[in-house]
């Protein structure tokens with residue numbers, strides 16, 4: 001019955017579309033097939049979200065119109081790519097993909113120069129590049145580009161649309177995927193919609209959450225946590241011009257969009273499709289956990305936020321099915337996984353999600369030299385959907401939040417509050433024996449909570465070791481950096497390197513002298529690449545050379561190792577040694593081809609008793625070889641030996 005309603009509604013909508021769309025029926029063949037296949041779901045979701053509204057049918061028609069127009073604007077080349085990717089729908093699960101996230105200004109000065117740096121990505125083996133926000137945003141109140149004042153215009157400080165075109169062409173020639181951001185949850189207060197709202201335009205006031213007095217904001221506040229408690233406490237900001245309160249969950253200049261208004265959904269869908277049509281292969285959807293606000297809740301991870309993402313996905317399946325979504329949801333482990341959707345086919349959301357759980361657990365293991373919590377936390381992580389994959393990373397442009405589960409901390413034998421406190425002290429350099437030079441981010445006086453900023457090299461101890469010139473500590477810090485990369489490259493998913501980490505970039509303290517940045521310690525790890533120093537990657541004996549060469553080698557081995565593709569083909573291994581983290585990856589076509597990944601987080605040599613692997617049968621059918629060094633591992637008395645911070649990628653030949 002419901003299907004019939006959706007069929008007849010679709011027929012009505014199609015007959016009402018503008019005549020020029022009908023004239024081009026022939027070229028819309030694939031569009032109509034996809035619309036037919038997805039419309040039932042689209043209608044269903046749109047109805048769940050907006051069915052109670054008088055203008056439901058009008059908005060539904062506008063949604064279909066948006067899809068058809070954007071499809072018609074899509075280039076022939078991109079449409080062909082859509083068809084090819086539909087045929088090979090698991091294409092992104094391959095081990096071939098290795099990513100890097102970067103700020104174009106920090107990496108190359110601007111977009112034009114970035115286009116000229118493609119050879120650098122190829123040299124390292126990177127073939128997915130996330131260019132962080134490039135859209136117009138106010139000077140100062142930019143949140144690193146996440147406060148957008150125009151969703152269709154590139155900020156002239158980094159370049160123009162034609163520069164981006166150049167990059168898209170260059171990347172596509174070299175099989176490099178382009179990832180762009182769409183900041184879905186909010187706009188800058190300088191965005192045209194916010195400006196119109198401020199001027200009293202009711203239509204645009206309905207694009208945001210705007211209230212006459214504190215009554216409703218106060219009710220919301222009772223259950224809403226604070227994202228930036230130090231620099232932007234609270235979730236609402238008084239606006240003088242309107243004499244009203246605006247919901248601003250992040251900074252006071254970032255106005256939350258109101259997705260209970262379907263016009264907002266359609267506008268933002270149009271924005272996503274606009275960038276997809278400019279050649280983005282992947283769209284990073286920022287802050288997706290926050291999309292739906294409901295009084296009495298934390299206003300995060302609401303069911304409707306998931307429905308919105310399912311709807312976005314279904315719509316993009318119709319207009320541009322070759323593109324992928326990355327969910328940026330830095331939330332509790334069991335919540336993150338939900339952003340893949342409930343089902344890979346009928347309720348799909350984002351194909352890729354940030355593995356914030358793994359990231360935080362890795363930093364725990366580095367500080368404690370112990371893998372109890374890492375093992376426990378990953379054991380508790382439910383299997384993700386098929387046809388979905390993780391983005392595995394060690395550092396990114398944001399802070400490190402210690403978002404692991406309290407129950408896991410307890411199961412690992414720690415007390416949650418004290419343990420988190422230890423980690424914060426450790427990484428912000430206040431713990432006596434700590435090697436890390438990090439900075440606290442957003443200390444919350446009310447909860448005692450804080451997060452951590454700092455570049456990978458500085459957090460791993462290289463900055464301090466270089467300052468004191470201690471060769472042994474320098475070597476240990478480099479080994480730690482490689483140890484962490486070994487895991488994001490082998491765990492299963494797309495590894496995402498962070499620009500500068502491949503040449504050991506230290507903290508950049510210059511942000512402290514800039515009043516617009518000094519209140520946000522994340523700027524400490526958003527560096528400007530020193531290309532003269534980067535040249536040292538070619539000079540043997542330098543830190544840059546050691547790191548870059550090792551990463552390059554790891555990346556190329558990863559690409560040749562089918563077991564590293566992501567088909568949920570991993571199981572954790574209990575190493576019976578608290579310093580050794582282990583898992584087995586197997587080739588999902590040939591399950592007997594297995595790789596044992598072993599990582600020693602300790603400053604001391606450690607061993608794995610091969611008997612503990614007996615139940616897996618690993619190692620019983622042949623001799624072990626380490627893919628990374630190409631050598632046999634050290635085995636004494638049936639015990640595998642790992643030097644401090646050493647890792648193995650062992651196969652059984």
Ligand code: GLC
Nearest residue numbers: 143144146250286287328398
């Ligand atoms: C995302 C971004 C972060 C930004 C926030 C608000 O989490 O990664 O940098 O501050 O969204 O837009």
